[in-house]
Amino acid sequence: MARPLVSIPKSVRRGDIFDIRILIAHPMESGQRRDDSGRAIPREIINRFICTYGGEEVFRAEFFPAIAANPFLTFSVRAVETGMIVMTWTDDLGASQFESAEIIVT
Amino acid sequence: MRAAALPVLVLVLLLHALPAAAQKRSGYQDAGPQVRAMQDDDAANPGFLWVEQGRAAWQASPPGGPACAACHGEIAAMRGVAARYPAFDPARGVALDLTRRINICRTERQSARPLASEANEMLALTAAIGVESRGMSHRIATDGAMAAVIARGAALFNTRLGQLNLSCAQCHEERAGARLGGAVIPEGHANAYPEYRLEWQTLGSLPRRIRACLTGVRAEPWPAEAPEMLALEAYLAARGEGLAIETPGVRP
Numbered sequence: 001m002a003r004p005l006v007s008i009p010k011s012v013r014r015g016d017i018f019d020i021r022i023l024i025a026h027p028m029e030s031g032q033r034r035d036d037s038g039r040a041i042p043r044e045i046i047n048r049f050i051c052t053y054g055g056e057e058v059f060r061a062e063f064f065p066a067i068a069a070n071p072f073l074t075f076s077v078r079a080v081e082t083g084m085i086v087m088t089w090t091d092d093l094g095a096s097q098f099e100s101a102e103i104i105v106t
Numbered sequence: 107m108r109a110a111a112l113p114v115l116v117l118v119l120l121l122h123a124l125p126a127a128a129q130k131r132s133g134y135q136d137a138g139p140q141v142r143a144m145q146d147d148d149a150a151n152p153g154f155l156w157v158e159q160g161r162a163a164w165q166a167s168p169p170g171g172p173a174c175a176a177c178h179g180e181i182a183a184m185r186g187v188a189a190r191y192p193a194f195d196p197a198r199g200v201a202l203d204l205t206r207r208i209n210i211c212r213t214e215r216q217s218a219r220p221l222a223s224e225a226n227e228m229l230a231l232t233a234a235i236g237v238e239s240r241g242m243s244h245r246i247a248t249d250g251a252m253a254a255v256i257a258r259g260a261a262l263f264n265t266r267l268g269q270l271n272l273s274c275a276q277c278h279e280e281r282a283g284a285r286l287g288g289a290v291i292p293e294g295h296a297n298a299y300p301e302y303r304l305e306w307q308t309l310g311s312l313p314r315r316i317r318a319c320l321t322g323v324r325a326e327p328w329p330a331e332a333p334e335m336l337a338l339e340a341y342l343a344a345r346g347e348g349l350a351i352e353t354p355g356v357r358p
Binding site: 003007021023027028068070072 | 158
């Protein structure tokens with residue numbers, strides 16, 4: 001998996017709701033296609049995404065084969081404390097991609 | 107004398123204004139609101155995955171040669187380059203698009219292998235160079251040696267091709283704005299390449315898009331390296347003169 005593009009504000013006011021928007025490069029091979037010689041191309045998708053904020057899980061997504069390549073996710077989180085936002089993508093091969101960003105709560 | 111000169115001046119101004127960009131319609135305007143929103147937001151535009159890869163490749167030295175940045179400096183120095191390609195290379199006596207230009211740099215200066223036009227590394231570089239010209243008018247040289255290349259492209263654009271016996275112009279000029287199935291037929295401008303097509307689920311070059319049209323009319327598609335392809339690319343750029351570069355565009 002390649003490095004994702006992550007859009008998180010640098011700082012927010014306590015109690016405010018902010019958006020996390022993330023885009024990751026992945027072929028999301030559905031397992032339904034065949035190659036030029038007729039062999040089935042094995043499924044290889046990101047199947048799980050977890051986002052934690054200050055160690056606590058705030059968002060989780062399960063992915064299925066109908067999701068397009070290079071999946072884009074956006075969700076909202078309420079600012080409580082300054083802390084690390086850690087995002088983890090896991091694919092069918094068991095490979096994981098981590099990305100983290102610090103958010104400052106004022 | 108003065109009274110006569112004024113209407114002439116107005117006429118001259120009118121003639122210059124007629125083919126202005128205002129009358130040309132970028133494919134962006136024919137895309138749906140969701141697709142336009144993806145293109146408008148750099149954080150949601152998947153083309154930026156390639157742009158980021160291209161910016162990293164710009165700084166990285168290939169084995170046995172200097173990095174792009176070693177000769178050209180920061181990639182911001184590439185502002186305006188994509189807006190004037192395809193261009194004529196007097197030293198080699200041929201017209202080049204950005205893909206060919208990068209491959210010449212790779213083989214002659216970086217002692218690296220040339221990249222295929224749809225290779226991810228190539229798309230990443232053309233996207234990263236192209237995005238530097240975003241918002242600038244696409245304006246290639248149309249005089250001198252480029253005139254013949256563009257004329258050849260114009261002839262191809264108006265030539266009926268394939269089992270369906272259709273020319274590019276029959277769809278993209280005569281029927282632009284009409285529908286083909288559920289989709290609006292765009293004017294077929296080249297101002298957003300390489301572009302992310304949801305249909306492809308990846309970034310792709312203008313030659314790839316032209317090949318899709320050629321197979322659509324059941325003609326034998328030219329390879330990306332064919333001189334016909336370059337002539338058509340040059341003509342499309344000249345035809346869309348004045349449109350703002352949108353690289354990396356998003357299309358349905």
